[in-house]
Amino acid sequence: MARIEENLEENKVTQKLNIGIWRKLFKYLTEFKNALLIAGIIMIGVAGIDVVMPLMTKYAIDNFIIKSTTKGLGLFALVYFLIIIFQVINVRLFIRQAGKIETHLAYHIRKLGFKRLQQLSFSYYDNSSVGWLMARMTSDVARLSEIISWGLIDMVWALVMMIGFIGIMLYHDVKLTLISMSVVLPLFFIGVFFQKKILKSYRSVRKLNSQITADFSEGVSGAKTTKTLVREEENLKEFKHDAGSMRNSAVRAAMFSSLFLPIVISMGSIGTGLALWVGGNSVITLGLSYGTFVMFITYTIQFFEPVSQLAATIAELQNAQASAERIISLIKTEPDIWDKEDVIAKYGDLFHAKEENWEKIKGEIQFKDVCFAYKNGEKVLNNFNLKIKKGQTIALVGETGSGKSTIVNLICRFYEPNSGGILIDGKDYRERSLLWLQSNIGYVLQSPHLFSGTIKDNIKYGKLDATEVEVERAAKLVNAHNFIMKLEKGYDTEVGEGGGNLSTGEKQLISFARAIVADPALFVLDEATSSIDTETERMIQSAIEKVLEGRTSFVVAHRLSTIVSADKILVIRKGKITEAGNHRELIMRKGYYYNLYTNQLLEDKEKESKEVFA
Numbered sequence: 216m217a218r219i220e221e222n223l224e225e226n227k228v229t230q231k232l233n234i235g236i237w238r239k240l241f242k243y244l245t246e247f248k249n250a251l252l253i254a255g256i257i258m259i260g261v262a263g264i265d266v267v268m269p270l271m272t273k274y275a276i277d278n279f280i281i282k283s284t285t286k287g288l289g290l291f292a293l294v295y296f297l298i299i300i301f302q303v304i305n306v307r308l309f310i311r312q313a314g315k316i317e318t319h320l321a322y323h324i325r326k327l328g329f330k331r332l333q334q335l336s337f338s339y340y341d342n343s344s345v346g347w348l349m350a351r352m353t354s355d356v357a358r359l360s361e362i363i364s365w366g367l368i369d370m371v372w373a374l375v376m377m378i379g380f381i382g383i384m385l386y387h388d389v390k391l392t393l394i395s396m397s398v399v400l401p402l403f404f405i406g407v408f409f410q411k412k413i414l415k416s417y418r419s420v421r422k423l424n425s426q427i428t429a430d431f432s433e434g435v436s437g438a439k440t441t442k443t444l445v446r447e448e449e450n451l452k453e454f455k456h457d458a459g460s461m462r463n464s465a466v467r468a469a470m471f472s473s474l475f476l477p478i479v480i481s482m483g484s485i486g487t488g489l490a491l492w493v494g495g496n497s498v499i500t501l502g503l504s505y506g507t508f509v510m511f512i513t514y515t516i517q518f519f520e521p522v523s524q525l526a527a528t529i530a531e532l533q534n535a536q537a538s539a540e541r542i543i544s545l546i547k548t549e550p551d552i553w554d555k556e557d558v559i560a561k562y563g564d565l566f567h568a569k570e571e572n573w574e575k576i577k578g579e580i581q582f583k584d585v586c587f588a589y590k591n592g593e594k595v596l597n598n599f600n601l602k603i604k605k606g607q608t609i610a611l612v613g614e615t616g617s618g619k620s621t622i623v624n625l626i627c628r629f630y631e632p633n634s635g636g637i638l639i640d641g642k643d644y645r646e647r648s649l650l651w652l653q654s655n656i657g658y659v660l661q662s663p664h665l666f667s668g669t670i671k672d673n674i675k676y677g678k679l680d681a682t683e684v685e686v687e688r689a690a691k692l693v694n695a696h697n698f699i700m701k702l703e704k705g706y707d708t709e710v711g712e713g714g715g716n717l718s719t720g721e722k723q724l725i726s727f728a729r730a731i732v733a734d735p736a737l738f739v740l741d742e743a744t745s746s747i748d749t750e751t752e753r754m755i756q757s758a759i760e761k762v763l764e765g766r767t768s769f770v771v772a773h774r775l776s777t778i779v780s781a782d783k784i785l786v787i788r789k790g791k792i793t794e795a796g797n798h799r800e801l802i803m804r805k806g807y808y809y810n811l812y813t814n815q816l817l818e819d820k821e822k823e824s825k826e827v828f829a
């Protein structure tokens with residue numbers, strides 16, 4: 216469903232040029248005003264010289280050729296030479312300035328987008344896919360920075376040139392100007408029409424190209440599944456369909472391009488023909504100078520270049536408008552969870568934390584009448600109450616969907632309660648900064664994420680200034696050191712994208728070492744449900760015990776061993792605590808926990824005996 220919505224949005228090509236959208240975008244780009252102004256001034260210079268050149272030709276014809284004299288030719292040549300030098304410098308400056316604006320603009324917009332993505336809450340990511348966000352930050356940004364830098368500058372050039380041409384032509388001969396220019400207006404609209412068609416076809420080629428790349432990638436990564444399900448023929452059919460559509464769009468784009476240029480040339484020739492005819496008559500009957508006549512012809516021929524340029528830029532602006540809208544919507548999105556103004560004033564924000572922020576959490580946590588529902592979802596917690604003492608390990612057990620992860624998400628302030636409050640060390644956590652809380656929390660997920668880089672980089676991720684000794688000590692503590700040392704490059708081994716070069720168990724051990732190095736006061740562990748062999752499980756269990764020592768911890772528990780040693784086990788059912796106590800107390804109660812425990816005990820015995828026979 217999400218994919219369909221995204222595609223609809225991708226397809227959105229705003230028909231009319233909406234100045235309001237561009238103005239909004241420029242609000243975020245105020246620091247580029249001066250750079251754009253300078254580029255605009257340089258471009259006025261370039262266009263000015265383009266306007267002056269036919270005047271120079273006129274002067275040369277009327278004063279040197281017609282009069283058959285070389286008097287003053289030296290000075291003329293010098294001025295001509297200086298003008299050319301000036302133009303060469305101008306062109307160099309303009310290309311440099313536009314290139315600079317393009318790269319800085321892309322950097323600036325990406326920075327704004329990335330900063331916002333870092334601030335946005337989990338609820339935002341619930342509704343936006345990675346692919347959508349990537350496209351915003353890459354292709355949309357590239358398109359916008361290109362159109363704003365080169366497009367707007369070209370527009371200035373085209374406008375100044377057209378105004379200059381018409382002004383000079385009108386000054387010399389109104390009638391001849393109107394006749395020569397009679398084809399310009401139709402040509403402009405034809406230009407916009409064709410450019411739009413061409414861009415639309417290319418857009419569709421690009422979209423289908425992404426689809427085909429995805430088809431290829433799925434074909435490769437899903438090769439085994441395809442073979443076992445005998446899907447080859449179906450897959451080929453789907454691929455042929457996409458590739459065929461792409462070919463048709465590309466042919467359509469080529470057809471429009473091939474029509475556009477001949478039309479411009481033909482209409483341009485009609486305009487030039489008219490200028491030749493009327494201008495020629497004026498030379499014979501009305502005494503129009505030869506120089507002026509040649510100047511008119513040159514202006515008429517050259518006029519079509521800025522016209523088609525303007526048409527292309529306007530079409531591109533319309534096309535890029537959807538990108539502008541999407542980028543604005545991303546940059547403007549306010550995070551659902553953010554510190555209040557008085558909190559920011561006291562502790563600073565995510566990017567500029569004040570000294571006061573770095574106070575360590577002691578570790579007492581209380582849920583006070585907490586009610587919570589996900590956006591558009593049912594209530595998951597209703598008047599939930601819980602008090603945890605400093606240093607305790609709390610295990611949360613219960614059926615899938617009962618609300619265990621929601622409880623830990625609320626503790627981490629990835630989401631906030633709709634009503635009620637969560638108190639940390641006796642104070643509502645909204646009175647303190649997000650940074651304070653989250654820099655005091657260690658969170659190890661079911662499937663821990665490792666970042667591309669070395670094992671060492673990953674262990675140091677939460678404390679960049681950790682020494683090699685600290686890294687190694689942490690790895691030893693969680694039993695990761697041995698397997699790391701067996702790798703050819705040891706701690707300098709690249710883990711691959713998302714830790715792809717390591718097994719799930721190894722990734723977990725590294726994520727525990729990472730948690731130990733960061734030394735958080737609160738620790739949250741969403742245990743893996745995936746079955747791992749008993750040996751790895753033992754290693755992970757002992758790692759968990761090391762990490763939990765001396766910290767207030769929450770474990771969404773699936774393994775018996777963690778559950779048994781927890782200070783308090785909470786059985787969660789439909790967002791409510793139905794049983795609470797330590798292992799012994801709950802076993803005596805013979806309720807849900809007792810059944811869970813005895814069932815798992817049986818499963819474990821079976822697993823162990825299978826491993827012995829294997």
Ligand SMILES: Nc1ncnc2c1ncn2[C@@H]1O[C@H](COP(=O)(O)OP(=O)(O)OP(=O)(O)O)[C@@H](O)[C@H]1O
Pocket residue numbers: 341589590592595613614615616617618619620621622
């Ligand atoms: N991001 C979300 N948006 C909307 N609803 C959600 C979201 N995450 C969880 N839910 C819903 O909230 C309820 C509680 O989910 P939660 O993930 O807390 O359960 P859980 O006990 O941790 O389950 P499991 O053991 O399967 O991880 C479920 O009904 C689930 O569908």
